[in-house]
Amino acid sequence: MAAFTVALVLVVAAAGLLRWRRPAWYWLTFGVTLASLRVLIRYASVMDACGLTVPPSRWRLTLARMANRPVPESRPPRILRFSPTRTGLILRLGLRPGQDAFDVAAASDRLRHSFSMYGVTSRELRSGVVEVRMTGYDVLKRVQMPAKVDTRPMRIPVALREDGSVHYRDYRAVPHALTLGATESGKSVYQRNLVAGLASMDVALVGIDCKQGVELFPLARRFSALADNPDTAAELLDALVTRMEGIYQLIRAEQRITAGVPDAEIAADIWDLPEHLRPVPVVVLVDEVAELALFAGKDEEKRRDRIITALVRLAQLGRAAGIYLEICGQRFGSELGKGITMLRAQLTGRTAHRVNDETSANMAFGDISPDAVMAAIQIPAELRGLAIAGDSTGGWHRIRAPHTSLRQAVNTCNRHADRTPDLPELTPFRPELTALAATAVSVSKTAPATA
Numbered sequence: 001m002a003a004f005t006v007a008l009v010l011v012v013a014a015a016g017l018l019r020w021r022r023p024a025w026y027w028l029t030f031g032v033t034l035a036s037l038r039v040l041i042r043y044a045s046v047m048d049a050c051g052l053t054v055p056p057s058r059w060r061l062t063l064a065r066m067a068n069r070p071v072p073e074s075r076p077p078r079i080l081r082f083s084p085t086r087t088g089l090i091l092r093l094g095l096r097p098g099q100d101a102f103d104v105a106a107a108s109d110r111l112r113h114s115f116s117m118y119g120v121t122s123r124e125l126r127s128g129v130v131e132v133r134m135t136g137y138d139v140l141k142r143v144q145m146p147a148k149v150d151t152r153p154m155r156i157p158v159a160l161r162e163d164g165s166v167h168y169r170d171y172r173a174v175p176h177a178l179t180l181g182a183t184e185s186g187k188s189v190y191q192r193n194l195v196a197g198l199a200s201m202d203v204a205l206v207g208i209d210c211k212q213g214v215e216l217f218p219l220a221r222r223f224s225a226l227a228d229n230p231d232t233a234a235e236l237l238d239a240l241v242t243r244m245e246g247i248y249q250l251i252r253a254e255q256r257i258t259a260g261v262p263d264a265e266i267a268a269d270i271w272d273l274p275e276h277l278r279p280v281p282v283v284v285l286v287d288e289v290a291e292l293a294l295f296a297g298k299d300e301e302k303r304r305d306r307i308i309t310a311l312v313r314l315a316q317l318g319r320a321a322g323i324y325l326e327i328c329g330q331r332f333g334s335e336l337g338k339g340i341t342m343l344r345a346q347l348t349g350r351t352a353h354r355v356n357d358e359t360s361a362n363m364a365f366g367d368i369s370p371d372a373v374m375a376a377i378q379i380p381a382e383l384r385g386l387a388i389a390g391d392s393t394g395g396w397h398r399i400r401a402p403h404t405s406l407r408q409a410v411n412t413c414n415r416h417a418d419r420t421p422d423l424p425e426l427t428p429f430r431p432e433l434t435a436l437a438a439t440a441v442s443v444s445k446t447a448p449a450t451a
């Protein structure tokens with residue numbers, strides 16, 4: 001008996017310690033079983049208390065009366081599926097007549113504390129069927145990506161959502177994106193995760209890093225082209241527009257051939273082309289975009305207009321040519337001059353890290369979701385890397401990328417350096433040449449003037 005008591009005390013102490021220090025481990029060892037029992041046992045009473053039951057139908061009442069049985073109870077939604085996961089529980093519910101998905105969404109907070117879970121979110125899967133996702137602990141506090149993720153070409157598992165699911169950056173579904181955030185809010189870490197995810201794929205990476213190249217140049221071995229100043233950036237973007245036009249010509253040529261063949265698929269973008277003809281897709285990462293839009297003097301203004309025009313053209317027409325924009329900065333609004341709001345409208349994927357004011361949050365979500373604006377303003381300063389991700393459908397999620405250090409990202413890029421495609425249009429911007437040019441400039445700036 002004494003041995004049993006000691007064992008019990010040890011187990012309870014271990015569970016308490018795990019819950020405090022390692023909530024993910026606690027969930028996998030104890031939490032999932034306890035929470036499953038709690039939810040299944042309390043299900044009917046909690047649903048009733050949360051107003052998610054419907055009164056018995058007339059025919060059931062009549063039947064009960066005729067059979068002289070007690071009045072039947074109100075009924076909660078049917079559980080269609082119950083699945084424990086590594087971060088929480090998923091309930092698939094079949095709604096009763098008269099209920100809708102909004103009822104469940106509105107009761108999320110009540111369900112959360114009634115079931116003693118950390119978070120509850122819900123979404124409608126189809127008419128009358130709602131998926132309720134519950135998390136057992138704060139999954140965004142220490143982000144651990146699942147070992148198995150659903151990887152497809154041009155779809156990167158970049159972060160974790162607060163409901164424990166994986167947040168993907170899917171370039172084919174949302175071709176261009178804008179990432180905003182104050183300084184030290186986690187933009188670079190997010191971008192690093194993207195590069196690390198893309199490194200193992202058949203894709204060309206192009207970087208424009210106006211922070212003098214400190215973020216992207218260390219990853220140079222996996223980049224097909226890099227620019228670290230607005231002058232090079234202007235030329236590089238023009239070269240990308242030329243590449244895009246070339247690809248449109250290729251698609252047109254292929255269309256002319258297939259148009260004469262009955263029942264043949266007609267290509268509308270690079271993904272419809274036969275594999276041997278398909279140009280490699282390009283992801284263009286732009287860090288500190290505002291640096292490209294600032295100017296002092298007439299010449300710089302001309303360069304700025306050239307850059308913004310090229311970016312707008314790539315954003316409008318790049319998708320079919322497999323050229324995707326990933327633009328990152330602290331602010332991105334009309335204060336940066338003409339063309340910016342037009343460009344922003346094309347960047348339909350939006351991610352906002354902590355922002356300094358409501359105006360910055362509005363730059364990310366003002367045109368798509370007022371709720372997302374509020375959520376972005378409320379990001380606490382101490383939780384770096386926490387962000388709100390939304391798209392033009394108005395849907396949004398709280399996400400956080402895993403903390404990938406620059407060293408880890410460099411190692412990943414070096415490991416996949418052999419996958420770096422050589423794009424003929426971008427040869428003058430190959431990282432080794434850009435680095436040489438930068439060294440030459442800095443040497444000429446520091447060299448003493450000779451008489």
Ligand SMILES: Nc1ncnc2c1ncn2[C@@H]1O[C@H](COP(=O)(O)OP(=O)(O)OP(=O)(O)O)[C@@H](O)[C@H]1O
Nearest residue numbers: 182183184185186187188189384385400401402403
């Ligand atoms: N997802 C994350 N998880 C944990 N810590 C993070 C995360 N993202 C960022 N951080 C921490 O926040 C610090 C700042 O991040 P980061 O350099 O990405 O910010 P930034 O927005 O790019 O800043 P700046 O604009 O000044 O370059 C990092 O040193 C890192 O320690």
